[in-house]
Structures are given as C-alpha cells and as structure tokens.
Amino acid sequence: MLKIALCDNGGSFRERLKQELLQYADKKALQMDIEEYDEGEAFERAEQGHFCHRVLFINLGSGTERVARFVEFVRDGNKEVLCVFLANSYRQSLEGFRMNAIRCLWKRDKFLKEAVTECMDAVCERLQLCGDKICLRFVEGEKLFAPVKLLYVESRLHKLMFYFRNGAVYTMYGKLGDVETVLVNRGFIRCHQSFLVNVKGIVKIERNAFLLENGSLADISRTRFKSCMKELERYRIKEE
DSSP: OEEEEEESOOHHHHHHHHHHHHHHHHHHTOOEEEEEEOHHHHHHHHHTTOOOOSEEEEEOTTOHHHHHHHHHHHHHHOTTOEEEEEESSHHHHHHHHHTTOSEEEETTOTTHHHHHHHHHHHHHHHHTOOSSOEEEEETTEEEEEOGGGEEEEEEETTEEEEEETTSOEEEEESOHHHHHHHHTTTTEEEEETTEEEEGGGEEEEETTEEEETTSOEEEOOGGGHHHHHHHHHHHHHHHO
C-alpha cells in the first residue's frame, strides 16, 4: 500500500490531482491510500511527528522557508519519504528541487495528467513498486506482482515453485516453458531445464550454478552455459 499525503489548501486543483493519482493507481494496479490535509494541519502534524506517508505532495505557495521547515520535520521522522512540490511558478519549482524533491508539478500545467504520470513513474521506480506487473493463478490463489519481486522459479516434476525475494513461496501446476514466455523479456534467464532465474537476484557464479541472494543455487546446464553468460552480460550492460 502506497500512502500519499496531499498537503494543499483544497480547491479544484487538489481534487483534480487526487483524481489523476487514483486513475494512475487503477491503471497500474497499484494499491494507494490518499489522505488530504490543509497546509496548516499538515504543518502541525509534521511538528508532532505524525507523518508516516511514503510520498508527500506539498504546496509551495505558503513560502519556501516554511515548507523547508515542514520537510525537515517530516524527514527527521521518516528519512525515506519522497517529496513532490506543487509550484505556482517555475521559480518555485527551482526552489523545490533545491530541497531534494523527486519532482515538482506546476499547478497551472495544462498537461497535468502527463505530468502526474511521469512523476508517479519516477516514484514507483524509486520505491520499486510497480511499472510492469503480471497476474498469475497459483494454487494459493491469483496474485498480481512485479516480476522484479520474484527471485526464481523451479520446476519439480509437474509442479512449479515460485520463490519471491521476500521469502514467500507460491506453487502452480504446469510447464516451466509456459512461464518462461512471460518472464524471459522481464529480466529472467532460463539457465537449466528446471530453473528460471531473476538476473537481479544473482550474487555470483559458483562452478555450474548461480548463487542467489537468498543462498539458493540454481544449476546452469552445459548446453545453456554460453547463452546464459551472454544474456547475463546483456542485462548488466543494459542496467549500466
């Protein structure tokens, strides 16, 4: 759940911004909780250390010095918070970036939808929340998830074991090849008849196996070794 606070003195802009955020969440299948505050209430809560949101949309209209104090209070209690400043002019936008904002939105922007989309894409990338998501039907139930959160898939006879980076394990009956078509262009390598591995979860290569971040070993077959190394290098270069 992505908790967002809109700190602005109401009006049509705050409602419009809220609707754009909700539409973004719906399009990206992102769980989002939006709370709205007038500026005075927001500043009071910040001083009391009551902000636990991941993203703050803050109006710069009340003055950059006051906003800077507000941000300082919030970051003292939550160093990972991301700030998006709402500016009435390009000059205010520059002041916002000096306060390490992830983005600044101009309140008079005719293309607010596009600006919010680009802003939230940056937020989600920073927080590794969404972007590309897939939905699979497991024995345990249907699950919507970002491929980056999956560590590897192992085939055991006719059962597929999905190991997630948070330690969760889901199961599915089927063939690994069917899952490979979904994941192969999303950062995964088929290194063995029984393994499909997330490149981001590979720690190092140990003889004929990938050592993964959870300590597991995924075998690399002789016939796939060269192609795996090429794919691994391709992804490394792409990331750089």
